[in-house]
Amino acid sequence: MKTIINKFKFCTLILLVAFSCTEIGDDPAFNTSASERSSEAVTEIKATLTEPTEGWIFEYYPHDLQIYGGYNYILSFDDNNMVDVYSERQADFSIPETSSYDILSIGGPVLTFDTYNSVMHEFSTPSAAEYQAKGGDYEFILSHTDVEDVLNARGTVSDNNLKLIKLTESPQSYLTKVKEIVDYLDGAIYALTIDGEKVQVPAVNRNLTFPGSGTEEDIMIAFIYTPTGVKLYNSITVDGNEITEFTLDKDNNQLVSIDGSTILDILSPPLNVNQDWKIDIFGADDVSDAVYNTFVDVYNANGATWGETLSNIISFGNTRAGTGIEMFSIATISTGSGYSAGYNTEFPLLISEPSLLSIVRTTPGTNWQWYGHLDPMIAVIVDNQPYELEGTPAEDPTVVKLTSTTDSDVWFTIRR
Structure with missing residues (x-):
């Protein structure tokens, strides 16, 4: 019995020595080390970020429960680790705020806005009243998607799954279109027709609340304004239809889902109480x-x-x-x-x-x-x-x- 234990200890020691001679994370299936692959991933993602002339649309949702809804940012990166940041929340979004960025390797490429930028850090800057700020992020784990010119960006604080979308027009042009939709829908109340009856769909803080089916609870979902309408944070199923995005139909004063299955009538309240x-x-x-x-x-x-x-x-x-x-x-x-x-x-x-x-x-x-x-x-x-x-x-x-x-x-x- 003692001989068997001693042999086991010897074999274990040989395995430990062999393991210690191999860099942690190395895999025989790869021709390069883990650190080399991480460096290559950082280099590749930086090249992707800096490639577009106009930058990226960043569909940003602060807070882990998305209670503030979503907001459009435009990010334009350069090779010198500087970024121009625009936001629909700026009074004048013709002028960006510039600061530095970096891409770290922490289990994958992590984009960090590492110097203060009042536009980019608006939701993540604490105050005396909000010591945890508004649950916003300034560091994001990046990864490619199956869709060309679209990147995933997961907030390291909120864990929200966000999107970076390649911009094909100027930041000012894009944000102007968004603002026109925001202005048109400001203070609007929505109604959904189910079984011939109109049911209100409340809109508060860029969150819509859809009625649940049967005994199911109502569905609250955050949304973001787009140049053509509104897009939901996640796909949801309402009255048997899966919906993700709505297009504004001004002629009929409606929001219509992309597949046409779900229509929200836009109703104007008798008084704008947001004054x-x-x-x-x-x-x-x-x-x-x-x-x-x-x-x-x-x-x-x-x-x-x-x-x-x-x-x-x-x-x-x-x-x-x-x-x-x-x-x-x-x-x-x-x-x-x-x-x-x-x-x-x-x-x-x-x-x-x-x-x-x-x-x-x-x-x-x-x-x-x-x-x-x-x-x-x-x-x-x-x-x-x-x-x-x-x-x-x-x-x-x-x-x-x-x-x-x-x-x-x-x-x-x-x-x-």
């Missing part, structure tokens, strides 16, 4: 007695609770704290300093009555735990929805009167 609207309670003839009297009650309650003066201006729609209704409690009259308090709401489209504005509560907003005594003001607005609208031209209103369809004594004017 800075205000209600002036003390404005001449701007509110009904029912709204005014409710405000007086919460004004007095606020004074009794905190000894603060409640501002007569109420934010409505796209407030500083979120989408909803926000009030301001003035602690010091001389300086005008104080505290905002609000309640978040949504404004879902009423498919059966698209001309009416619907308002529903969602969650308490900033400082609401301290200002719950203001709730009657939220209630008089939300509980009397939906509202009929009248005011300046609908294409770009600045003054709109909202009258409750459930209680005509409740009405108020919003201005921006």
Whole structure:
């Protein structure tokens, strides 16, 4: 028995010596070492990145759950490890921001933007409020795909599967087309017809929520705008049809899937709530007695609770704290300093009555735990929805009167 063990130890030692004489990662099937192959892969991917004259479209999704949707970047690499970065989020995307890049060999070619670039690092730069930033990446594992002129880029932080697509026109031309689609669809609400019935497909933060089939849960999927419409982060199946991308049909005001199987009607909400609207309670003839009297009650309650003066201006729609209704409690009259308090709401489209504005509560907003005594003001607005609208031209209103369809004594004017 002892002899067998000693022989086993001897054979193991021979194997270890033989292994130590071979570079880790070497494979007899290859004529070069692993390190040489890694170096060749880096050289080859760099040649691929620097080859296009106009650069690459980078379809970028920050955060591992893609909660911010996707954004178009244009990346133009040169041989000196410098890159020009353009983004649809730039106020002026005719001028790129230039910084350095590198390609590392870490189990494969890894593209890293290794010096700060405010455009490229927007979603990955932490702040006091967001110590993990917005879950964005600045390093990406690159690999080829089966499609010519398309590279895979997997985020090392988010693990999102992204795409680099060879650009065949100028960055400015491409991003201008994208912006035209964004502007056309801004604030749009979508409806999908299933079994003859229209069902709303909410669009929030570049995420669409499609209804599930039967007992299946709804499907939320991030999307990115393209020069011709929108593209989904992943293919999904809706009502038995697999869909990935939609083309905008302006003539019929629809988004149509590439194969034509799925059509989203583009509906315009009665009011663009993504604007800075205000209600002036003390404005001449701007509110009904029912709204005014409710405000007086919460004004007095606020004074009794905190000894603060409640501002007569109420934010409505796209407030500083979120989408909803926000009030301001003035602690010091001389300086005008104080505290905002609000309640978040949504404004879902009423498919059966698209001309009416619907308002529903969602969650308490900033400082609401301290200002719950203001709730009657939220209630008089939300509980009397939906509202009929009248005011300046609908294409770009600045003054709109909202009258409750459930209680005509409740009405108020919003201005921006």
